[in-house]
Amino acid sequence: MATLLKNLSDFSQTEIPSAAPYKFGIVVAEWNAEITNALYQGAYNSLIANGASAENIETYPVPGSFELTAGAELLLKYKNFDAIICLGCVIQGETRHFDFICDAVANGVSNVSIKHSKPVIFGVLTTDNQQQALDRAGGKHGNKGDEAAITAIKMADLAKTLQG
Numbered sequence: 268m269a270t271l272l273k274n275l276s277d278f279s280q281t282e283i284p285s286a287a288p289y290k291f292g293i294v295v296a297e298w299n300a301e302i303t304n305a306l307y308q309g310a311y312n313s314l315i316a317n318g319a320s321a322e323n324i325e326t327y328p329v330p331g332s333f334e335l336t337a338g339a340e341l342l343l344k345y346k347n348f349d350a351i352i353c354l355g356c357v358i359q360g361e362t363r364h365f366d367f368i369c370d371a372v373a374n375g376v377s378n379v380s381i382k383h384s385k386p387v388i389f390g391v392l393t394t395d396n397q398q399q400a401l402d403r404a405g406g407k408h409g410n411k412g413d414e415a416a417i418t419a420i421k422m423a424d425l426a427k428t429l430q431g
């Protein structure tokens with residue numbers, strides 16, 4: 268469903284499990300920091316609002332969205348999280364660099380999730396311009412960080428259910 272048809276922060280509280288049992292790692296890209304900091308605040312606040320403990324949330328910066336994959340891999344290799352949230356903002360420039368970054372991080376995050384059988388959430392804005400990013404980082408279309416956090420809670424809960 269296109270974002271124009273669904274607010275990124277619009278969730279029914281009854282559809283969200285408690286985040287209390289789970290540990291979350293958040294990897295945040297430093298590129299476009301005004302946007303990614305807003306995404307992070309949305310994600311952190313959503314985790315806390317749904318019962319996560321502050322001591323169960325660890326946050327790590329990486330230089331850019333391309334490094335989100337490596338950040339997620341390192342967290343899952345060396346730490347014990349129930350879900351990883353990757354937050355970034357890639358804005359189209361003059362060249363095809365945008366395409367390569369977006370493809371790399373989308374595929375990379377998915378591959379790390381499958382490799383570790385752990386939820387790794389793609390909370391990355393891939394926009395034509397800064398206004399589209401602002402609209403999705405706490406603007407008129409909500410906050411993709413909220414969406415990423417709720418997705419992480421749901422997936423961590425699914426994993427716990429399936430593990431028995």
Ligand SMILES: Nc1c(NC[C@H](O)[C@H](O)[C@H](O)CO)[nH]c(=O)[nH]c1=O
Pocket residue numbers: 296298299330331332333334355356357358359368
């Ligand atoms: N242009 C953007 C970048 N570029 C940097 C890359 O993500 C990466 O850090 C670099 O290529 C070195 O490996 N990153 C973003 O997150 N957003 C952009 O708009």
Ligand SMILES: CC(=O)[C@@H](O)COP(=O)(O)O
Pocket residue numbers: 357358359360361362363364365368
């Ligand atoms: C997504 C990018 O890496 C991009 O912002 C870099 O800008 P440019 O394509 O003009 O070099």
